Amino acid sequence: MVTNEDVVRTLERIADLLEIRGENVYKVRAYRQAAVQVENLGESIADVAAGEGGLVSLAGFGPAIAEKVSDLLQSGRLAFLEELEAEVPPTLLALCALPGVGPRTAALLWREAGITRLEELDAAAHSGTLQGIPRLGAKSIERIVAALDSQRDRGAKTRRARADVQPIVDELTGVLRALPEAAMVEAAGSFRRRRESIGDLDIVVATATPSKVLVAFSALPQVERVLMCGDTKSSVEVASGFQVDCRAVSVAQFGAAMQYFTGSQAHNVRLRGRALRMGLTLNEYGVFRLDGGERIAGATEEDVYAALGLRWIPPEQREDRGEIEAAVIDDVALAGAAVQTVLPRI
DNA sequence: ATGACAGCGCATAACG
């Protein structure tokens, strides 16, 4: 019995391996998007495969992916994935899990130094074997060593339970709110969406003096390591390697930034698509007209959703499970049911 | 058939 979860894992694995192989980014994305669709599917994918229209009736499923998933459902195996794993060592995926090491770097380490495993990378980083590899300077090697150390410290635990993150949120937002430069401070990301499992924490701060806030944030006693600190954002690690990002934005951008960094990614992609069809564009700075670029929203989340013809959507619903359609402010409906069926809905 | 699919901030290495 192949579950939806099995299919999701398989599609994501294919995407990761294709990425290391250097495949077209949109092909990689297609597999990831198909995985998200299965994740959000309210029924068994086996039923969909057997039902009217088959797998290609799912959004993000074309002939190629439908065929592969069909193979998997029928036989419990996928020859395509097995061939891919024979070509690209799957142990490279563990390298990509290191912050700062992505698919390109994993491929580089594999190609230039024959490294496919974490232990090999660790040994090579300390023995000096990595020196001389193009694109890997002293700083990069140092960062890899630090990432390996950090991973060892926290025992490879990558995500935290919400209950463990709550006190970190309270503490950090409390300290930031005490800064006179910080006009508004809110946690965003999956924490704000009230997910049970949190990968990292995003804090958005509205301020007229971003650098002051970010420098103060990076210097907090809770911070064990500063990953980066620029003019608009800072990334740090607090207790045992938990990553916290701080974004400094203007008061006028605060709502757009909160919306953007609260996600989910799938929710944002769908909102962006809706914006485009309305002749608008949406990003972390606001909602803008495509022609002329005039800004029409951004100070509050309500403004942002309203500019897209939507009611404000509670963060915990922002998972691309139909919440956007449900939030449409349908003023056409006021004109009568007959009109609704004629006018294309945006 | 063919083009779009988001795009930007940051760090680092390579380049001139």
Added chain:
DNA sequence: CGTTATGCGC
């Protein structure tokens, strides 16, 4: 040295 290219992460 300043500028540009690349990879990463979101």
Added chain:
DNA sequence: GTCAT
């Protein structure tokens, strides 16, 4: 690789 055109 998928979707809209």
